[in-house]
Amino acid sequence: xxxxxxxxxxxxxxxxxxxxxxxxxxxxxxxxxxxxxxxxxxxxxxxxxxxxxxxxxxxxxxxxxxxxxxxxxxxxxxxxxxxxxxxxxxxxxxxx
Numbered sequence: 001x002x003x004x005x006x007x008x009x010x011x012x013x014x015x016x017x018x019x020x021x022x023x024x025x026x027x028x029x030x031x032x033x034x035x036x037x038x039x040x041x042x043x044x045x046x047x048x049x050x051x052x053x054x055x056x057x058x059x060x061x062x063x064x065x066x067x068x069x070x071x072x073x074x075x076x077x078x079x080x081x082x083x084x085x086x087x088x089x090x091x092x093x094x095x096x
Contacts, residue, residue: 015047016040022087042090053086 019039023030030038043050057079064071 011051012047015050016043018043018050018083019087019090022084038096042087042094042096046090050086053082 017036017039019042020035023035023038024032027035057075060071060075060079064075
């Protein structure tokens with residue numbers, strides 16, 4: 001398998017299971033398999049949008065590297081706040 005194919009499969013799985021941690025944090029008794037399945041249903045049709053969202057943070061992560069990680073103290077909470085808002089809006093869209 002070529003590198004591009006491996007990268008495509010890896011990114012597909014990353015974004016398919018993007019909301020798993022949020023689902024488990026909100027409902028710890030749901031179980032791992034059910035959380036993975038629910039995350040796959042929630043991210044169906046929006047993996048490209050999640051990828052573009054991650055790309056929008058690339059400048060911040062480059063600056064974080066230049067500051068030897070110190071800037072991550074401000075960037076990480078902002079990034080996860082945005083991810084949480086995306087999860088909440090997606091959950092409301094699908095009435096989950």
